Amino acid sequence: MITISIEEVRHGMVVGRDVTGQNGDLLAASGATLSEMHLRAMRAYGVRSVDIVSDDPESEIAELAALFATTEARCRQMLLPRFAALDKTSPFGETVFALAARRAAARVLADGLDLDTLQETAVLSGTSPEHTLFDMQACNPASLVSGDVELVTLPEVYVRLLEALHAENSSAMELAAIIGRDPSLTAKLLKLVNSPYYGARAAIDTINRAVSMVGQKELTTLVLGLAALSAFSDIPTKLCDMRTFWSHAATCGVYASLLAATCPDTAQDRVFVGGLLHDIGQLVILRKLPAAAGRALLLSRIENLPLHDAETAVLGFDHAAVGQALLTSWHFPPSLTAMVANHHHPDGQPQSRETALVHIADILATAWAWPAFSGAPVPALDEAAWQSVGLSESALTDLAATADARVEEIESVFFNAPPTPAQ
Numbered sequence: 001m002i003t004i005s006i007e008e009v010r011h012g013m014v015v016g017r018d019v020t021g022q023n024g025d026l027l028a029a030s031g032a033t034l035s036e037m038h039l040r041a042m043r044a045y046g047v048r049s050v051d052i053v054s055d056d057p058e059s060e061i062a063e064l065a066a067l068f069a070t071t072e073a074r075c076r077q078m079l080l081p082r083f084a085a086l087d088k089t090s091p092f093g094e095t096v097f098a099l100a101a102r103r104a105a106a107r108v109l110a111d112g113l114d115l116d117t118l119q120e121t122a123v124l125s126g127t128s129p130e131h132t133l134f135d136m137q138a139c140n141p142a143s144l145v146s147g148d149v150e151l152v153t154l155p156e157v158y159v160r161l162l163e164a165l166h167a168e169n170s171s172a173m174e175l176a177a178i179i180g181r182d183p184s185l186t187a188k189l190l191k192l193v194n195s196p197y198y199g200a201r202a203a204i205d206t207i208n209r210a211v212s213m214v215g216q217k218e219l220t221t222l223v224l225g226l227a228a229l230s231a232f233s234d235i236p237t238k239l240c241d242m243r244t245f246w247s248h249a250a251t252c253g254v255y256a257s258l259l260a261a262t263c264p265d266t267a268q269d270r271v272f273v274g275g276l277l278h279d280i281g282q283l284v285i286l287r288k289l290p291a292a293a294g295r296a297l298l299l300s301r302i303e304n305l306p307l308h309d310a311e312t313a314v315l316g317f318d319h320a321a322v323g324q325a326l327l328t329s330w331h332f333p334p335s336l337t338a339m340v341a342n343h344h345h346p347d348g349q350p351q352s353r354e355t356a357l358v359h360i361a362d363i364l365a366t367a368w369a370w371p372a373f374s375g376a377p378v379p380a381l382d383e384a385a386w387q388s389v390g391l392s393e394s395a396l397t398d399l400a401a402t403a404d405a406r407v408e409e410i411e412s413v414f415f416n417a418p419p420t421p422a423q
Contacts, residue, residue: 002054006047007106008064011036014053021045022405039110046405072105074115078373079104084304085380086363092381095393096367099400104372118373157182158227165219175219176207185226189214191413192222218269224332225253225273232283239286239293248365249276250410251403255361256354258403263389266354274339274358275365281323281340285311306379308344320344348384356385368400 001016011034019028019042027045028038031053042050079100087093108115161178164170179185186207193204193213204210211219235242253275260266285293292314300310308318324341339358346355359382367378 001051002061003049003051004061004064005049006042007102008068008109009034009039009042009050009052010109011039011112013050016051016053019047019050021047036111043110043404044408046402048401068105068109071108071115072101075104075108075372076101078115078119081304081377082373082375083367083378085306086367086378087381090381090383091393092383092386092396095396096364096378099396100367100372103368103400104370107370107372118371157185158223158230161223165223172208172211175211179207179211184230185223188226188413189222195409195413222269222273224336225276227330228277228280232280232287235283235286239290240283245279245282247411248369249279251365251369251407252276252278252358252361254403254407254410255364255399256357258399258406259357259361259389259391259395260354262395263353263357263391265350266357270335271339271354271357271361274336274343274354275361277323277327277336278340278343278358278362279319279323280326281319281321282307284322284326285315285319289315300377304377306344306377308379318344344379346382346385346388348382348388350388352385353389356382356388359385360389364396364399 013034015028015030015032015034018026018030019038020026022045025045027041027047028034028050032038034050076097079097083093083097083100086096088097107113108118157178161175164174164178179189189207189210190204193210204213214222229246232242253272256275257268257272260268260271282293285296293311296307296310296314299305299314300307303310305313308320311318320341320343324337327337327340335354338352339355342352342355343358343362346352346359348356363379363381366376369375
């Protein structure tokens with residue numbers, strides 16, 4: 001029996017010792033032949049190594065190491081176009097790119113994928129058919145030149161809740177009564193407080209207990225995030241894969257939150273929502289200017305430009321500026337608005353560390369996304385922002401190793417997609 005990294009485990013291997021998650025759940029029993037479903041569950045629960053049955057341990061280890069090295073080298077070459085804007089000679093860029101290649105190689109081997117097929121069939125992830133993006137019925141010239149982009153409004157329940165949260169004498173019971181009027185918000189809040197994210201020791205089954213556990217400060221930011229999710233629930237799927245969009249947003253939020261845990265003068269709950277909302281301006285552009293949004297997206301992929309640069313070339317402004325206008329109209333706190341407005345161009349000042357964390361998390365969420373070879377171009381790093389947070393490149397390695405399980409938890413709360421259990 002040999003112990004190998006989860007990145008080197010492949011389907012068809014036989015487990016030598018029970019594999020369990022951090023909470024003790026059995027993911028694969030001793031003697032089980034690993035399937036792709038087992039591997040997905042292990043990654044979701046943060047398993048780092050697995051004991052594998054082998055008749056010839058030394059030969060097996062050497063074979064796995066050689067296969068992984070070959071696959072990783074091929075992945076590095078295939079990833080280069082997406083990383084054109086990131087300085088891969090800097091310590092940050094070198095670390096992020098190396099981790100991206102390693103994660104991609106691990107996924108390829110774990111899922112039994114063929115790199116030749118992936119390279120031949122790589123498409124623009126999340127891109128709608130061109131005839132849909134340029135459908136003149138979706139956007140007429142008058143709306144393109146008017147300069148009047150009507151912003152969406154918050155649902156009434158969220159407005160009432162925010163008013164109550166800002167009132168000096170509001171109680172948990174009053175907040176619970178308002179939340180209870182919205183079944184979707186109620187379900188999401190209960191799922192969140194019962195998830196490992198909060199680590200409740202006993203099941204939380206009432207809104208009163210949930211409000212008491214989360215606290216009014218964190219509840220405020222959570223409500224803001226949920227309000228944004230709800231406000232854009234009607235974006236047509238033919239224009240945007242909303243599941244992919246919000247998955248990136250949730251990943252960015254989780255990464256920013258975990259980095260904030262070791263960064264002074266930052267609030268994890270606030271940067272989580274900042275990450276969740278950082279690209280919300282894209283949805284306004286898609287809703288009001290779908291043809292122009294499509295042109296920007298295609299330009300981004302064809303020229304390997306970060307999307308915000310392509311938007312500026314097509315529209316004269318980018319989604320960060322639109323997001324700033326949106327959150328300002330919603331009267332969001334200045335700190336959250338700044339994270340959305342400046343996440344591509346942080347000023348690198350100590351008082352702007354939270355914006356810097358969202359900037360960094362956005363880069364990581366883009367760089368490490370799957371599918372790896374057809375995703376969006378990776379934005380460039382603002383070096384001053386990276387220096388301002390006082391983190392080392394080792395923090396990125398730790399994040400890559402542990403964050404996937406947290407992302408799965410958050411996605412299960414916001415998007416009703418719990419980790420796939422092992423069979």
